[in-house]
Amino acid sequence: MNINKGQGSFAFGHAPSLIASHPNMAAYLSRLHHISLHVLNAEKIANDLVSKFKFNLFAARLTDTSRQLALRKGAAVFVVNERPDRRGLNEVRNAPASYPHRILVGKHAGGHQSRCLYDISPSSSVDTVSNVCFEVEDVERSFDALRDLGCNFLVPPTTVEDGNGRVTYSVLKSVVGNVCHTLIDRTNYKGAFLPGFDVLQKDCSLGEDDKSCPITHFDHITYACPRQTTQQVMRWYEHLFGFQRFFIDSNEDVDEGFVINQEGIGLRLTAMEYWKCSKAGITLPSLNKKEPDCKFVIAESLPEQGRNQVDTFLEKHRAPGIQHIGLYTKDIVSTSQIMAEAGVQFFSPPFAYYTEVGKQHEIEEAGHNPQILAQHGILLDTNLHQESSPQSRENRRYLLQVFTKPIFAEDTFFLELIERRGATGFGEGNIRALWRSVQAHMENEKLDYKEAGSPEAAAQTVQ
Ligand SMILES: O=C(O)C(=O)Cc1ccc(O)cc1
Numbered sequence: 481m482n483i484n485k486g487q488g489s490f491a492f493g494h495a496p497s498l499i500a501s502h503p504n505m506a507a508y509l510s511r512l513h514h515i516s517l518h519v520l521n522a523e524k525i526a527n528d529l530v531s532k533f534k535f536n537l538f539a540a541r542l543t544d545t546s547r548q549l550a551l552r553k554g555a556a557v558f559v560v561n562e563r564p565d566r567r568g569l570n571e572v573r574n575a576p577a578s579y580p581h582r583i584l585v586g587k588h589a590g591g592h593q594s595r596c597l598y599d600i601s602p603s604s605s606v607d608t609v610s611n612v613c614f615e616v617e618d619v620e621r622s623f624d625a626l627r628d629l630g631c632n633f634l635v636p637p638t639t640v641e642d643g644n645g646r647v648t649y650s651v652l653k654s655v656v657g658n659v660c661h662t663l664i665d666r667t668n669y670k671g672a673f674l675p676g677f678d679v680l681q682k683d684c685s686l687g688e689d690d691k692s693c694p695i696t697h698f699d700h701i702t703y704a705c706p707r708q709t710t711q712q713v714m715r716w717y718e719h720l721f722g723f724q725r726f727f728i729d730s731n732e733d734v735d736e737g738f739v740i741n742q743e744g745i746g747l748r749l750t751a752m753e754y755w756k757c758s759k760a761g762i763t764l765p766s767l768n769k770k771e772p773d774c775k776f777v778i779a780e781s782l783p784e785q786g787r788n789q790v791d792t793f794l795e796k797h798r799a800p801g802i803q804h805i806g807l808y809t810k811d812i813v814s815t816s817q818i819m820a821e822a823g824v825q826f827f828s829p830p831f832a833y834y835t836e837v838g839k840q841h842e843i844e845e846a847g848h849n850p851q852i853l854a855q856h857g858i859l860l861d862t863n864l865h866q867e868s869s870p871q872s873r874e875n876r877r878y879l880l881q882v883f884t885k886p887i888f889a890e891d892t893f894f895l896e897l898i899e900r901r902g903a904t905g906f907g908e909g910n911i912r913a914l915w916r917s918v919q920a921h922m923e924n925e926k927l928d929y930k931e932a933g934s935p936e937a938a939a940q941t942v943q
């Protein structure tokens with residue numbers, strides 16, 4: 481049966497869903513499963529994630545035509561996919577139009593090899609982080625419901641199986657640039673990761689690195705979006721995935737979002753969260769564990785203050801997309817220390833940030849040492865809208881953040897470490913400080929670029 485009604489790219493066999501799809505129901509997302517990267521040199525990026533960011537390479541899928549590496553730190557899982565070289569080297573043909581509905585992997589797999597399991601092979605010409613994969617209760621049901629709502633599917637429900645069971649997935653295109661979402665159901669799978677992947681390391685044993693680098697999960701994913709698209713993006717996620725608005729600041733305007741538009745900073749931030757809202761209809765036991773949620777932040781640049789880091793991302797990435805990901809750590813000082821020693825480069829605000837009387841006091845009040853924070857470029861922001869009295873000092877809510885320099889050759893995607901001490905939003909002061917340090921970096925980049933005379937040479941400088 482061909483149920484391709486002009487939205488998906490494939491004709492495929494489809495077993496009718498037993499559960500009638502509800503026309504107004506969004507997908508039933510239960511948890512974030514992994515985030516995938518598409519890079520020219522998967523080994524290099526995976527190596528960086530292991531040696532610098534202390535992720536564990538725990539599963540791999542290596543075939544003649546594909547290289548997919550899975551890395552984990554706490555509940556944060558990245559899948560690094562090798563994308564084809566557009567210059568024609570290692571070029572592998574795309575999956576055939578008659579995409580199989582069922583894929584067998586492992587010993588009895590026969591000849592079939594899909595280049596990028598659980599994802600599409602993007603045609604991006606730059607390294608990119610482009611897929612946020614969610615576990616869902618029922619892929620076919622979500623597919624039916626979302627397709628009815630006009631969602632564009634790139635891979636129809638497809639089942640992959642090996643000796644440990646089966647997994648069904650489907651890939652859809654989001655409304656943000658090259659961002660896709662894989663919806664996956666792995667309730668019928670007993671293996672450690674996904675069919676097709678060889679598990680390299682069953683026990684991610686707690687080594688020294690893990691104790692001093694206690695990253696537990698993805699805290700937030702920030703999209704860089706073109707001007708005046710925030711509303712459209714929010715509506716899409718609300719309508720299709722049931723995301724709900726998360727107010728970054730108590731004074732934030734419902735329509736305008738959280739706006740900083742002065743002193744050279746022109747930024748509109750709007751945030752959404754997903755797990756609370758998708759609880760209706762979910763029966764997965766994993767939900768009861770109350771896993772921490774991951775927020776989605778939409779960043780839009782405002783025209784009045786000149787060119788900025790969101791504009792730079794859009795230009796260098798050549799599309800809207802994931803600009804950075806916040807990794808939650810229980811101890812930002814030790815985590816950034818270990819990572820810096822391993823070669824991670826962080827942005828630092830000007831030293832004056834830490835010596836300014838108000839900030840110094842704020843840092844000390846929170847029980848931190850300004851000099852130690854300064855060593856690593858860690859920013860601290862206290863929630864100013866809380867009711868605080870001297871007695872409630874230990875109840876003071878604040879957050880600590882530090883931002884890495886871009887991790888790919890292009891000046892695009894970066895990582896962030898975040899430690900939350902009761903503060904759930906994003907600190908305005910931190911955003912301002914980050915903004916200034918990134919802006920200074922961009923100015924340097926321009927100089928380096930001019931001096932080096934070539935894009936490749938300039939790209940080396942951000943490594
Ligand atoms: O503060 C954060 O961590 C954010 O995620 C907000 C943000 C978004 C985009 C930027 O270019 C800078 C800061």
Ligand SMILES: [Fe+2]
Pocket residue numbers: 700702804805806896
């Ligand atoms: Fe962030």
